[in-house]
Amino acid sequence: MTMIGHSIGAESGLLLTMDGAVADFLQRSKAELHGLTYSDITHPDDRHANVNRVDLMPVGGQPLRLRKRYILPRGGHVWATVEISKLHTGLDQGRLIGTIFSLDLKEPQATPADLWAAAKRQTRLIADRNAALGPDLFNDGAWSVLLGLYVAEAEGRGLDDGDACATRCISATSKANWLRALRSCALVEFDGNRVDQPQLTQRGLDRIETLLTNTIAPST
Incomplete structure (x- = not known):
């Protein structure tokens, strides 16, 4: 598992910014990703559990780790592990910080x-x-x-x-x-x-x- 980079989103899930390496991993530009939500780029089969588990996260609680698929703009998907934290202080309270890791699926893993x-x-x-x-x-x-x-x-x-x-x-x-x-x-x-x-x-x-x-x- 290799770290790719970070993303920042609003508590609603709206993507605000991300590292260039994350945009490259998702095969989109930063401009294309800005204004989308995490749900918009999550595989439909993973979307419901992803959204529900993030919604249940307490502000300032332990990071949540998800294994999920991101859909690609020209078809197909990529697997990733995402560690999500919900900030609890200052003007950024409630914002979502995602740390994205690529998955090496040479070894089969349960979805x-x-x-x-x-x-x-x-x-x-x-x-x-x-x-x-x-x-x-x-x-x-x-x-x-x-x-x-x-x-x-x-x-x-x-x-x-x-x-x-x-x-x-x-x-x-x-x-x-x-x-x-x-x-x-x-x-x-x-x-x-x-x-x-x-x-x-x-x-x-x-x-x-x-x-x-x-x-x-x-x-x-």
Whole structure:
């Protein structure tokens, strides 16, 4: 992984400026990129998760790391890892600073879509197992909550919204207790210190994706 350069954007995602090397990597001029948003140049299959995870970032929090594809103006795409920070002081508060790294894909890597699909398979397996054998035989509440959060964030919804099958058999009290335990391990954080508004930390996200990657054959 090789660092290419930096970009600066408004909190809305509007691109303000970037290093010349970043513009070259994206095969556009700085003038062509100015005024576009990060979403405009992100591959459609990566866009939703990208926007949602950036929106969930707390101002001044730990940098967020994303693996994503940028679409190129003449077709195709390039892979990159992007570390995003949200500034918390002065007139630049809320601005997004991106550090862009190229990816060497000679070694196959799991895509965001691969990881989302792997997480969905895991949640379905848990739901099917509990339906067939009963939830009382198993004690994997922490993993169920982490999977539920991972899928919810990828789909841009809350943990308890939609078809959250990974946590369906966990009571509200147990879920809250697991979330507090996961926070103590720095895998989960709460927005405004509220247990009903959890989100994965970067550490939690990295650990989950490492585990999911080990369960799939990455795309080439």
